[in-house]
Structures are given as structure tokens and as C-alpha cells.
Amino acid sequence: QVQLVESGGGSVQAGGSLRLSCVASGRALNNYHMGWFRQAPGKERELVAAIIRGGTLTEYANSVKGRFTISRGNAKNTVQLQMNSLKPEDTAVYYCAADETWRAITGGTGDVDFMGKGTLVTVSS
Numbered sequence: 490q491v492q493l494v495e496s497g498g499g500s501v502q503a504g505g506s507l508r509l510s511c512v513a514s515g516r517a518l519n520n521y522h523m524g525w526f527r528q529a530p531g532k533e534r535e536l537v538a539a540i541i542r543g544g545t546l547t548e549y550a551n552s553v554k555g556r557f558t559i560s561r562g563n564a565k566n567t568v569q570l571q572m573n574s575l576k577p578e579d580t581a582v583y584y585c586a587a588d589e590t591w592r593a594i595t596g597g598t599g600d601v602d603f604m605g606k607g608t609l610v611t612v613s614s
Contacts, residue, residue: 491515491603493585498608501575507610509570511585518587519563524594524601525570527581527610536597537583538570548595552578575612582607 497509509525524539538559539548547559558571568585588594588601 493605495608521587529581534599
């Protein structure tokens with residue numbers, strides 16, 4: 490089992506920045522591909538960013554390209570999401586996810602092996 494705990498959410502004005510962190514326990518994260526998902530009120534969960542097991546490949550939703558950066562620190566069992574130039578439409582609960590299969594992360598449905606409980610990001614205009 491892998492336990493994932495997110496932190497770093499909060500309230501920020503449009504144009505601001507936040508850095509989300511995800512800490513894993515139970516197993517080493519270097520065995521897993523990782524992703525950040527988000528779910529806004531009344532909307533389906535969507536993939537925001539993904540990073541491959543070795544950290545050499547990343548993918549982003551079109552809506553966040555150029556503004557968000559995903560990174561991982563396997564030695565520290567952590568994954569981060571740096572969010573810049575935040576917009577009100579980025580308001581959502583953000584979830585950290587882990588899966589041994591890359592397609593499970595990038596498929597975007599959130600049907601993954603492990604997912605945290607989420608952290609709320611609120612962006613005001």
C-alpha cells in the first residue's frame with residue numbers, strides 16, 4: 490500500500506502562485522508513475538500533470554501548459570506541482586496519484602492504484 494498526503498493548497502488571487510506537495514509512505518515512489526488530478530465543483534476529475542517513473546517525461550493538460558510544473562524527488566518520496574499565473578478556473582480540489590502503469594495516470598479518469606484525499610486550491614478574481 491502507498492499512502493499519499495497532499496499539502497500546500499490555499500486561497501490566492503488570480504495571477505498568484507502556489508506549490509503543492511505530495512508525500513508518500515508505505516512504498517518507495519520510484520516504482521510508480523505519478524500524477525496530479527483536480528476536480529472542480531460540478532465537474533469531472535481531470536488530469537492536470539503527470540511525470541513518468543524516472544522523471545524524464547512529463548505531460549500536462551492544455552489548460553495548464555506553461556503555467557504548471559510537475560517534479561519529483563524520489564529520494565524524498567515526494568512529488569510537487571508548482572502552479573504559477575493561477576486563474577479562477579484553476580479552483581478545485583487537487584489530488585496526488587500513483588500507479589505502476591503510465592496509461593492509468595495519463596488516461597485521465599483517475600482510476601489509479603493510489604490517490605490522496607486532496608488539497609483545496611481557491612483562486613479569486
